[in-house]
Amino acid sequence: MAEILFSSWGGEVVDNRDKEGQDLEPVNSVELPEYFRQDEAVKALMGWYGLVIRDPETDVVDLSRVYMKEIQEKSCGKCFLCRIGTRVMAETLERICQGQGKPQDLEVLGRLAESIQESSKCNIGQSGPVPILHALEHFAEKFEAAINDKKAVPAGSYHSKLTAPCMDACPIHLDIPTYVECIKEGRFQDSLDVIREKLPLPGVVGRVCVRPCEEHCRRMNLDAPISIKFLKRFVADYELGKGKEPEFEIEPSEKTGKVAIVGAGPSGVTCAYHLARKGHDVTVYERFDEPGGMSAMGIPDYRLPRPILREEVDRIERMGVKFNYETVVGKDIKLSQLEADNDAVFIAIGAHLGTTMGVEGEEENYDGYISGVQYLLDINQGRDPYPAGKKVVVVGGGNVAIDCVRCSFRVDKPDVNLVYRRTKNEMPADHVEIHDAEEEKVNFHYLTHPVKIIAENGKVVGLECVRMELGEADESGRRRPVAVEGSEFVIDCDIVVPAIGQTMDLSLLEGREDVKTTRWKTIVVDELTKQSDEPKIFSGGDCETGPGALITACAGGRTAAFSIDKMINGRSLEYSEDDYFDKFFKKVKVYDQSEDIGFLGGRERKELEMLDPDTRKFTNDEVEQGFSIQDAMAEADRCLRCYRVATVKV
Amino acid sequence: MVTLTIDGKEVTVPQGTTILEAAKSVDIRIPTLCYHERLNPIGSCRMCVVEIDGFGHPMAACTTPVEDGIEVTTNSDRLTRIRQDSLKLILVNHPLDCPICDKGGECLLQDLVYEHGIDKVEYTAAKVDRDSLYATPLIRYWPDRCIMCLRCVTACQEIKGIGAISIEGDGYGAQVVAVDPEICQSCGECLQVCPTGALTADLSRYRGRTWLIDRVPTTCTYCGCGCQLELNVQNNQVIAVTTKDGVGVNQGSLCVKGRFGYEFINSDDRLKTPMIKQNGEFQEASWDEALSLVAEKFSAIKAEHGGGAIGGLTSARCSNEENYLFQKFMRAAIGTNNVDHCARL
Numbered sequence: 002m003a004e005i006l007f008s009s010w011g012g013e014v015v016d017n018r019d020k021e022g023q024d025l026e027p028v029n030s031v032e033l034p035e036y037f038r039q040d041e042a043v044k045a046l047m048g049w050y051g052l053v054i055r056d057p058e059t060d061v062v063d064l065s066r067v068y069m070k071e072i073q074e075k076s077c078g079k080c081f082l083c084r085i086g087t088r089v090m091a092e093t094l095e096r097i098c099q100g101q102g103k104p105q106d107l108e109v110l111g112r113l114a115e116s117i118q119e120s121s122k123c124n125i126g127q128s129g130p131v132p133i134l135h136a137l138e139h140f141a142e143k144f145e146a147a148i149n150d151k152k153a154v155p156a157g158s159y160h161s162k163l164t165a166p167c168m169d170a171c172p173i174h175l176d177i178p179t180y181v182e183c184i185k186e187g188r189f190q191d192s193l194d195v196i197r198e199k200l201p202l203p204g205v206v207g208r209v210c211v212r213p214c215e216e217h218c219r220r221m222n223l224d225a226p227i228s229i230k231f232l233k234r235f236v237a238d239y240e241l242g243k244g245k246e247p248e249f250e251i252e253p254s255e256k257t258g259k260v261a262i263v264g265a266g267p268s269g270v271t272c273a274y275h276l277a278r279k280g281h282d283v284t285v286y287e288r289f290d291e292p293g294g295m296s297a298m299g300i301p302d303y304r305l306p307r308p309i310l311r312e313e314v315d316r317i318e319r320m321g322v323k324f325n326y327e328t329v330v331g332k333d334i335k336l337s338q339l340e341a342d343n344d345a346v347f348i349a350i351g352a353h354l355g356t357t358m359g360v361e362g363e364e365e366n367y368d369g370y371i372s373g374v375q376y377l378l379d380i381n382q383g384r385d386p387y388p389a390g391k392k393v394v395v396v397g398g399g400n401v402a403i404d405c406v407r408c409s410f411r412v413d414k415p416d417v418n419l420v421y422r423r424t425k426n427e428m429p430a431d432h433v434e435i436h437d438a439e440e441e442k443v444n445f446h447y448l449t450h451p452v453k454i455i456a457e458n459g460k461v462v463g464l465e466c467v468r469m470e471l472g473e474a475d476e477s478g479r480r481r482p483v484a485v486e487g488s489e490f491v492i493d494c495d496i497v498v499p500a501i502g503q504t505m506d507l508s509l510l511e512g513r514e515d516v517k518t519t520r521w522k523t524i525v526v527d528e529l530t531k532q533s534d535e536p537k538i539f540s541g542g543d544c545e546t547g548p549g550a551l552i553t554a555c556a557g558g559r560t561a562a563f564s565i566d567k568m569i570n571g572r573s574l575e576y577s578e579d580d581y582f583d584k585f586f587k588k589v590k591v592y593d594q595s596e597d598i599g600f601l602g603g604r605e606r607k608e609l610e611m612l613d614p615d616t617r618k619f620t621n622d623e624v625e626q627g628f629s630i631q632d633a634m635a636e637a638d639r640c641l642r643c644y645r646v647a648t649v650k651v
Numbered sequence: 652m653v654t655l656t657i658d659g660k661e662v663t664v665p666q667g668t669t670i671l672e673a674a675k676s677v678d679i680r681i682p683t684l685c686y687h688e689r690l691n692p693i694g695s696c697r698m699c700v701v702e703i704d705g706f707g708h709p710m711a712a713c714t715t716p717v718e719d720g721i722e723v724t725t726n727s728d729r730l731t732r733i734r735q736d737s738l739k740l741i742l743v744n745h746p747l748d749c750p751i752c753d754k755g756g757e758c759l760l761q762d763l764v765y766e767h768g769i770d771k772v773e774y775t776a777a778k779v780d781r782d783s784l785y786a787t788p789l790i791r792y793w794p795d796r797c798i799m800c801l802r803c804v805t806a807c808q809e810i811k812g813i814g815a816i817s818i819e820g821d822g823y824g825a826q827v828v829a830v831d832p833e834i835c836q837s838c839g840e841c842l843q844v845c846p847t848g849a850l851t852a853d854l855s856r857y858r859g860r861t862w863l864i865d866r867v868p869t870t871c872t873y874c875g876c877g878c879q880l881e882l883n884v885q886n887n888q889v890i891a892v893t894t895k896d897g898v899g900v901n902q903g904s905l906c907v908k909g910r911f912g913y914e915f916i917n918s919d920d921r922l923k924t925p926m927i928k929q930n931g932e933f934q935e936a937s938w939d940e941a942l943s944l945v946a947e948k949f950s951a952i953k954a955e956h957g958g959g960a961i962g963g964l965t966s967a968r969c970s971n972e973e974n975y976l977f978q979k980f981m982r983a984a985i986g987t988n989n990v991d992h993c994a995r996l
Contacts, residue, residue: 078799078818078825080695082733085740088823089774109773116736119729120697120709127708187808188817599707603718638691638714 005033006059009051009135011593016139018057028053034588037160037581041651044157046589049128049645052135059650061140062147063154065133066094068648071161072129075646083126086117090133098156102148110144111137123178123642124165124219161648162582166592167229170217173199173556174579177214177229178642184232185637190245192236197247200555201274201317202267204241204309205293207234208625209300211400211431211550217592219643223602228636231609231625235633241312249320253280258344258569261286263330263509266294268349268542268554268561270314275562277320281569284323286330286339294351295543296551298378299401301408302621331509345537345565348524349558352503352543353378358396362454363499369461370454373401373500377408385412390496392416394464396451397500398428403435405500406443410618417443418492422450422469422482437624440614448482452489454497463491503548523547529583530574531561539565585649598641607636657723670723671699671712681725682734682766684759685800686713687844689896689903690809695801697737698763701725709733731767738764739772744779746795754848756861760798781826787837789853789911794826797849803827803841810904811840839910843894843903854911855891859883866893871909874967874994875974876900878909882916889916949985958986967994 004025008015011030020026033053037043044056047068054061073091078084090113093106114130114137121127137144147154167177176195183192196203210230218226240247257280262269265287273283291297292314296305318324330336330350339346355372357363363370369390371379379386393414395405398421409417419438421428424447428435439445448469455463468488471480505522515535517525524540526532531539541557543549564574610626611617617624628636654663657674664673669692674681684696692713700709704722709730712723724730741760749755781794801818804827808814815835819828829835842850866881879899883891892910896903915921925941926933936944952960963981965974978990 073822076822076825078820078822079801080697081737081740081798082697084799084823084825085743085774085776086736088776089740089743092776105773112732113736113774116733120700120711120733120737122694122697122711186805188814597707601703601706601710601715601718601721604716 005053005055006057007054009139010053011050032588034585037585037649037651043649043651045650046647047132048647049131052132060154060157061136061143063098063157064650065136066098067159069094069133071646071648072125075163075644076125080122080126082117083121086113087129089113097147098154100151100153104148106148107137107144123644125644128645157650159648159650160578161646163644163646164586164591165643165645166217166219167214169586169591170213172553173559175199178640178644181227181232181637181640182642184236184633187634189236189239193240196233199559201271202313203233204237204313205296205305206552207237208305210552219592219641220639222596222598223600224604225606227640228606231628232633232637235628238627247316249278251278251280254566254570256570257281260345260347260565261339261343262347262349264294264349264351265292265324266349266351266542266554267296267551268558270317271555271558272347272562273322274317275559276565277322279566284325286325286328288329290326292324298381299374301381301404303624306623336509340537344569345539347561348538348540348544349542350544352505352548354504354506355499356502356504358451358499358501360451360453362456367454367456367459367461369496371498373397373405373498374503376405376498380408380412387496392494393496393498394418394420394492394494395498395500396420398430400430400434402500403430403438405498407438407441410441411621418446419443420446420449420451420466424448427479441618450484455491461495461497463493464497465489465491505544521547529576529580530564531557532564532574604639607632653717653719655717655721655723658725664717668717669713670701670715670717673717674712674725679725681712682763683713684763684846685802687802690802690805693801693805698734700730700733702727702730735767735769738767738769739774741798742772743774743776752848753851753856758848759846776823779824787835789837790839790842791851791853793849796847797827798847800846802844802846803850806840806844811838816841837907840904852891858890859885872968873908875970877970878905880905880909889913961985961987962989965992
C-alpha cells in the first residue's frame with residue numbers, strides 16, 4: 002500500500018513528510034483505503050478524528066475549505082456556535098482559497114475552531130473543527146502561503162458524506178440521530194416519517210431488531226447505549242395507539258412497471274413498499290396465509306405480537322400492493338411465468354429449512370424429533386408440534402434456539418433444556434434473550450454437544466451428549482470446542498429440537514441454471530444492486546445473505562427496489578457514491594469503542610417494564626411493555642447526536 | 652441525594668438535578684440565554700458551559716445532571732472565551748436596531764452582551780436574506796433579530812402541545828418557520844418566551860418603551876379560569892398584555908384572547924355607564940337609576956306572571972363565585988329555576 006505522508010487521526014501524529022525508506026512511520030490509528038471508486042485513488046481524508054494525507058500534491062487548504070463547507074451545510078442550526086461559527090470558518094476558508102485571505106484569518110479560524118469544538122451541542126460541531134485545528138497546527142505554512150500569495154487555490158475533486166456510528170452500523174442506514182431527536186422534542190410523527198423514509202416496519206423492527214446500532218452507540222463510551230430499538234417501537238406504538246393512518250408519500254418515477262415479489266417477509270415487504278412509493282404495480286406472492294415470513298413464522302408472539310406485524314403490512318397493502326397468499330412460486334405459479342408477466346422479479350423466500358446436526362438417529366424420523374424452524378412454525382400457527390412430549394432439549398446457541406426454548410413453556414412443556422457446545426460468552430443469541438430465557442428457568446447445558454438421539458419404539462426418549470472444553474481459537478476468533486473423551490451422558494427427553502442453522506428451499510429455481518447459487522444455497526446477486534446474472538431477477542433477505550438479521554433483510558429489499566426502479570427507467574445500475582462510502586467506512590471505522598469522549602456520563606438507560614417471568618412463560622402475552630411518553634423522551638435526550646463528516650480527496 | 656462542589660462550594664441536591672439548578676440553589680449564577688424555567692433545557696446557546704474536573708469537554712450546565720463528587724467550575728478564561736464567542740457569533744449580522752426594538756431595555760441578549768463587555772465582533776459572514784416565514788396578524792416575526800434559541804419552538808410544543816413552528820433549513824440558513832400555520836392559535840406563548848425582540852406583539856409595535864410602561868397586575872376577564880396578567884399601561888392607555896412566569900394558575904401562559912384582546916378597554920365604543928332607553932333612544936343613566944328600573948320591571952313581571960316567567964343567562968366570563976351568586980339570586984330573589992350559562996350551549 003502507498004505510504005501515508007501525514008496522519009493526525011485520533012490524535013496519533015505521524016509525520017512522514019521529511020522521511021524516507023526505513024524512517025517512514027506506520028499509521029496505526031486508521032487504515033486509509035487505496036481506492037474510493039475503482040479508478041479513483043484516495044489521496045487524503047479529512048474527518049472527525051483528524052487529517053490523513055497520502056498524496057503529497059494534496060492541497061490541505063482546499064481540502065479544509067471543502068470539508069468545512071460540508072460541515073456548515075450539515076449543521077442542524079440548533080446551537081449558536083456550530084450554526085454561525087462553522088459558517089464564519091467556511092467563508093473564511095473560501096476567501097483564502099480565492100486569494101482574498103487576510104493575515105488575521107488564521108487567528109480567527111483557530112479561535113473559532115477551538116470554541117466550536119469545545120462547546121457545540123452535538124458532534125457535528127464537536128468533531129467538525131478537529132481536523133482544521135490539526136491542519137492549522139501542522140500545515141500552518143500552507144495557510145500562510147495561501148494568504149500571502151493572494152492567488153486562488155486550485156479546487157480539487159472530493160467526495161463528502163455525513164454519517165454517524167449508529168447510522169453506519171445500521172444495515173439500512175436509518176437516520177437514527179434525527180429520529181431520536183424528534184422523539185426528544187415530542188415530535189413523534191416526524192420521527193416516524195424519518196424512519197419510514199427507509200423502513201416500513203418500525204413496530205416490528207422496534208421489537209425484534211438485533212440492533213447493531215446500539216453496539217455502535219457512542220453513548221456506550223460514557224455509560225450505556227441509547228435504547229434505539231425501543232424508541233423506534235415507541236413511535237410506532239404511539240401512532241397505532243392513536244389509530245392514525247400514516248400518509249405515505251407516493252412519487253411515481255418517470256416510468257413505472259410491474260414487479261413480482263416472491264415472499265412476504267421483511268425483505269419482500271420492504272421492497273414492495275419502496276416500489277409502491279415509486280408508483281410501480283407490485284404483486285407479492287406468499288406461500289403462507291399471512292405476511293411476515295420468518296418474522297411471523299419464526300418469531301414468537303410474546304416477542305412480536307402478530308397484530309403489529311399484520312397492521313404494518315396491511316398499510317402497505319392499502320398503498321396498492323397486491324398480496325397473493327397461499328401461493329407457492331415454483332408450484333402454483335412458475336418463476337418463468339412471473340418473469341414473463343413482469344418487468345422484474347424479486348426473490349425473498351427466506352431460509353425456512355432447518356439444518357441437521359449430523360448425529361446418529363437423525364435420519365430415523367423418530368416421533369419427537371422436530372427441526373427448530375418447524376417447531377416454531379407449528380407453535381406460531383397455534384399447534385403444539387408434539388403434544389405427547391413434555392421434556393424438551395433444544396440444540397443450538399442462536400436466537401432461533403432461544404425462541405424454541407422459551408416457546409416450549411408456552412405450549413405446556415415444563416422441562417426445557419438448551420444444549421450448546423460453547424459457553425454463554427460465545428453464544429450468538431442476543432444477550433437480552435439469553436437473560437430472559439434464564440429468568441424463565443430454562444436449563445442451560447453449556448459445553449455440551451449432542452452425539453446420538455436415543456429412541457424407543459420410534460419415539461425419542463433421550464439425547465446422548467458429550468462434554469466439551471474450549472481449545473484453540475478458530476478463524477471466527479471463537480475458541481473451538483473439543484470433546485472430552487469418555488464424558489458421554491444422556492439427557493432424558495421426549496422432544497429433540499435441532500436449531501443450529503437454517504437453509505433455503507430453492508425449489509423455485511429448479512431448472513434455472515442461469516440464476517446462480519452458492520454451495521450454501523444462497524442466491525448469487527451483486528452485493529450492492531441485488532441483481533442476479535439474470536437481469537430481471539433480483540434477490541435479497543435470508544435467501545441471499547444466508548440466515549441473518551431482519552433489518553439486513555429489509556435493507557436488501559430496499560436496495561433491490563431502487564435497482565429495479567432504475568432498471569425499469571432504463572438507468573444503469575452503477576454503484577452510487579453512498580455505496581462507495583459504505584465500503585470506505587468498512588476500513589475507516591466510524592465508531593471507536595476506545596474513544597475518550599470527555600463528557601460526564603452516568604445518565605441511566607431507561608429499561609422497559611417486563612412481565613413477571615414466572616407467569617409470562619405460560620402465556621403468549623408480549624413480555625416487554627413499551628416506553629411511556631415520558632421515559633421515551635428522557636431516553637431520547639441521552640442521545641449525543643454523533644453526526645460526523647468525512648471528506649475524501651480523490 | 653448527590654453532593655458535589657461548584658466553584659469550591661459544597662452542594663447537596665436530589666439526584667436528577669441539573670448542574671444549573673444545583674448552582675442556583677446556592678446562589679451561584681451561571682449565565683444562560685436559551686434556558687427557560689418552564690421549558691425542558693434546550694442547550695442551544697452554550698452560555699451555561701461549565702468545566703467538570705477530570706472531563707476534557709466543557710458541558711452545558713442546563714442539560715447535565717449532577718453526579719456525586721464532581722467538582723464544577725463555572726468561570727475560567729476558557730469558559731469566558733466560549734461565552735464571548737457564542738455571543739459574538741450571535742451578533743454577526745444581528746441588526747443593531749435596539750433603539751426601535753420593542754424589546755429594548757429588557758432584552759436578554761442586550762444584557763449578556765453588556766455583561767460580557769463585547770465591544771467589537773471580529774467574525775463576519777455573508778448575510779442571508781430571510782423572509783418572515785412565521786407571522787400572524789397578531790405576532791410579528793423579525794427574522795434578523797432571531798437568535799434561534801428555540802425557546803419559541805419548544806414552548807409551542809411543550810407548553811401548548813401544538814407544534815405549529817419548527818426549524819427548517821440547515822446550517823446558517825436554518826430558521827424558525829411556521830410548519831403548520833393552520834394550527835397556530837396566535838396564543839403568543841412564543842413571544843412570551845422570546846428573549847429578544849424577534850417575536851413581538853404587532854398591536855403594540857412602537858407604542859411604548861419598556862422602561863416607561865406601568866405593569867398593572869390583574870385577572871383576565873375573558874373566562875372563569877382566572878389567568879393572571881399584567882396590563883402594560885402608558886398614558887392611561889393599555890398598550891400590551893404581558894405575564895409573569897410562574898404566576899397564577901396560568902403560570903405565565905395566556906390564550907389569544909387574554910394576550911391580545913385588550914383593545915376594548917380603550918375603545919371609544921365602550922359603554923362606561925348604564926343606558927336607559929327613553930323615547931326610543933338610549934340615554935346615559937346612573938347605576939341606581941338603572942338597577943331601580945330593572946327591579947321595578949322584574950317585580951311587576953313576577954307579580955303578574957310569577958317568577959317562572961323570568962330566566963337568567965350568565966356568562967363564562969364570570970368567576971365561579973359570581974356564577975354561584977347569580978343562580979342563588981335567580982332562585983331566591985326572583986324565584987325561578989330558569990338559570991343557564993353560555994358555556995353550556
